[in-house]
Amino acid sequence: MTYESHGTPLEEYQLTKADHRGQQGSEDAKRWAAEIIAKKEAEEAADPVLKAGRDEVARRALAMIASWRTPDHELMRWRVRLYCGHIVETQRHAENACPTAHGSSSMKCPECGRDPSYIVAFEPLGLVAEPPKPQAPAAPSAPKRRTRAQLERRLAELEAEVSELRQQSAPSDSKDR
Numbered sequence: 455m456t457y458e459s460h461g462t463p464l465e466e467y468q469l470t471k472a473d474h475r476g477q478q479g480s481e482d483a484k485r486w487a488a489e490i491i492a493k494k495e496a497e498e499a500a501d502p503v504l505k506a507g508r509d510e511v512a513r514r515a516l517a518m519i520a521s522w523r524t525p526d527h528e529l530m531r532w533r534v535r536l537y538c539g540h541i542v543e544t545q546r547h548a549e550n551a552c553p554t555a556h557g558s559s560s561m562k563c564p565e566c567g568r569d570p571s572y573i574v575a576f577e578p579l580g581l582v583a584e585p586p587k588p589q590a591p592a593a594p595s596a597p598k599r600r601t602r603a604q605l606e607r608r609l610a611e612l613e614a615e616v617s618e619l620r621q622q623s624a625p626s627d628s629k630d631r
C-alpha cells in the first residue's frame with residue numbers, strides 16, 4: 455500500500471483556486487444536508503409513527519456501526535492542513551491511499567471549530583497500531599465481523615422498513631398490527 459502526500463511541507467502551503475472551490479463545495483454540501491434534515495424533522499413532527507420508525511432504524515444502525523469498529527491496525531494516521539490554515543491529525547481506513555477519498559474531503563477543525571474545513575494538503579504518519587502477529591488463529595466460535603457490503607445491504611433493508619412504516623402511517627388507511 456502506497457500512501458500519497460500532497461502540498462508538503464504543510465507549513466508553507468498556499469491555497470489554490472481549487473482549494474477555494476473545494477471549500478465552497480463542502481459548505482454547499484453541508485447546507486444541503488441541513489435542509490434535508492430540517493425537511494425530515496418537519497415530516498416527523500407531523501407524523502409520530504414515522505418518527506418512531508426512523509428513531510428505531512437509527513438506533514439499530516448506530517448499534518450495528520458500533521459493533522463494526524475498525525481495529526486500530528486498519529487505521530492510518532494523517533497530518534493534514536485545513537482550509538482555515540490549521541495543521542491537525544486525523545485518521546482514515548488504511549485502505550485509502552489519501553485522506554480525501556470517498557467524500558471525506560473536509561472535516562471540522564478541532565483548533566478553530568470551522569465546519570466544514572476543506573483538507574488542502576496532507577502527509578501520511580503511520581498506522582494507529584501495528585498489525586497483530588499472524589500466529590494465534592481466531593477462536594472458532596468468534597463471531598465473524600460483517601463485511602461492509604453486508605452492512606450496506608442491512609441498512610437498505612432497514613430503510614425499506616421505514617418507508618413501509620410511512621405507508622402504514624398514512625392517514626387514509628391506519629390499520630393496527
Ligand SMILES: [Zn+2]
Pocket residue numbers: 536538539540563564565566567568571
Ligand atoms: Zn482551523
